[in-house]
Amino acid sequence: MTDRSPDAESxxxxxxxxxxxxxxxxxxxxxxxxxxxxxxxxxxxxxxxVAGRADLLITPEMFLxxxxxxxxxxxxxxxxxxxxxxxSVARLCSRYGLAVLYGCAECxxxxxxxxxxxxxxxxxxxxxxxxxxxxxATHHKxxxxxxxxxxxxxxxxxxxxxxxxxxxxxxxxxxxEVEFPEMVRDLAIRGADLICVPTANMPDYDKVQQxxxxxxxxxxxxxxxxxxxxxxxxxxxxxxxxxxxxxxxxVDVSAGRDxxxxxxxxxRDTLRWSRETWRYLADRRPELY
Numbered sequence: 461m462t463d464r465s466p467d468a469e470s471x472x473x474x475x476x477x478x479x480x481x482x483x484x485x486x487x488x489x490x491x492x493x494x495x496x497x498x499x500x501x502x503x504x505x506x507x508x509x510v511a512g513r514a515d516l517l518i519t520p521e522m523f524l525x526x527x528x529x530x531x532x533x534x535x536x537x538x539x540x541x542x543x544x545x546x547x548s549v550a551r552l553c554s555r556y557g558l559a560v561l562y563g564c565a566e567c568x569x570x571x572x573x574x575x576x577x578x579x580x581x582x583x584x585x586x587x588x589x590x591x592x593x594x595x596x597a598t599h600h601k602x603x604x605x606x607x608x609x610x611x612x613x614x615x616x617x618x619x620x621x622x623x624x625x626x627x628x629x630x631x632x633x634x635x636x637e638v639e640f641p642e643m644v645r646d647l648a649i650r651g652a653d654l655i656c657v658p659t660a661n662m663p664d665y666d667k668v669q670q671x672x673x674x675x676x677x678x679x680x681x682x683x684x685x686x687x688x689x690x691x692x693x694x695x696x697x698x699x700x701x702x703x704x705x706x707x708x709x710x711v712d713v714s715a716g717r718d719x720x721x722x723x724x725x726x727x728r729d730t731l732r733w734s735r736e737t738w739r740y741l742a743d744r745r746p747e748l749y
Contacts, residue, residue: 472728474628474654477514479506480702480715480722482691483526492536499524500548503562506721511556514723515591515626518687521635521660522584524564528660528693531582534612538567538582541598550593559590559625561632563658565613566600581614586634586658588623597621597632603643605636608696622650628726631682635659638686639672641679648680648741654726657686663699670701678709681735683726690719707734 484499503519510517521527524545525537539545545564553560566585583600590596600616601609620643622631631647631654638644638657647655655676661668669686677684684705689698702715704724713724735741 472627474516474626474726475514476656476685476704476724476726477506477510477517478685478687478702478704478713478715478722478724479517479519480688480690480700481506481520481523481719483520483528483689483693483698492533495526496524496537496545499526500545500552503549503560504552507552507556507558507560510721510723511558514558516559516561516656518656518685519560519562519658520687520689521586521658522563522565523658524562526693527563527689528608528696529612531612534565535567535582538565540567542595543567546587546589546595549587549589550595553589553591554593557591559588561586561588561656561658563634566598568600582612583616584609584613584634586632588625588630588632588656590625596625597623599632599634601634601637603637603640609636620647622647622652629653631655633657635661638676638684639668641676644676644680644682648682652680652682653731654683654685655680657684659686659688661688661699661701662697666699666701669699669703673703673705674709674711677705677707678738679740681707681731681738681741683707683731685724685726688715690717707731708738 563586566583567580585600587598588596602616604610604615629651631652688702690700700717703711704713706712713722715722
């Protein structure tokens with residue numbers, strides 16, 4: 461069984477631009493402000509390209525600071541919750557009339573420490589900013605992948621958000637988190653129609669896109685948008701396969717292995733039809749689990 465073809469002109473449609481890009485070539489340089497500024501310029505170029513064609517642009521994980529970096533660089537490039545990066549992206553969203561879900565490092569005051577006083581934690585973060593430049597939601601990655609993540613950032617400790625966005629209920633996860641069925645099911649139970657996942661996945665883990673993501677979309681009856689890197693960053697190679705998966709578990713759009721932006725459409729009629737056919741959420745018996 462396949463998903464119905466979405467109608468991009470429907471008033472119930474949501475158009476997503478999934479940006480599959482290479483990390484900046486010099487993300488390991490010591491000019492931390494320059495790296496962030498360069499990525500903001502790249503972001504603006506793509507926003508100008510997709511404005512009018514999409515309602516939301518999704519970048520890969522930690523796009524504005526680089527992913528395969530060390531703790532020193534992550535802290536040096538981290539933004540405060542309403543810091544310069546947040547303000548720059550807000551201005552771009554207002555200028556182009558385009559919402560953005562972007563990845564960055566975020567530095568948050570964690571309370572009073574000892575010695576130097578205020579203690580700050582750095583998180584792998586995604587932020588959803590609407591077309592008016594308002595930050596709707598922020599999420600800190602809770603499930604860290606391997607030594608790279610653990611050595612670079614602190615694990616988040618709050619539940620992943622589900623927010624209202626253009627009449628849709630949108631859930632937000634980061635990379636490895638979508639591989640945990642409990643996290644996706646939790647978003648679905650809280651009413652998510654669409655789950656957006658900025659990521660930095662490697663070709664050794666292609667089975668995530670090939671097997672896990674279709675299963676997550678089908679069993680939870682949600683659209684799932686997964687935006688990955690291609691190319692390499694230092695010694696890490698990324699696998700692409702950015703994709704949008706419909707609630708029937710089929711791939712609606714895939715970017716393959718090339719650097720590109722793909723436009724995908726989530727459609728309300730398709731979602732309703734699929735949920736009438738695949739009744740996993742309606743037929744749950746949570747008192748038994």
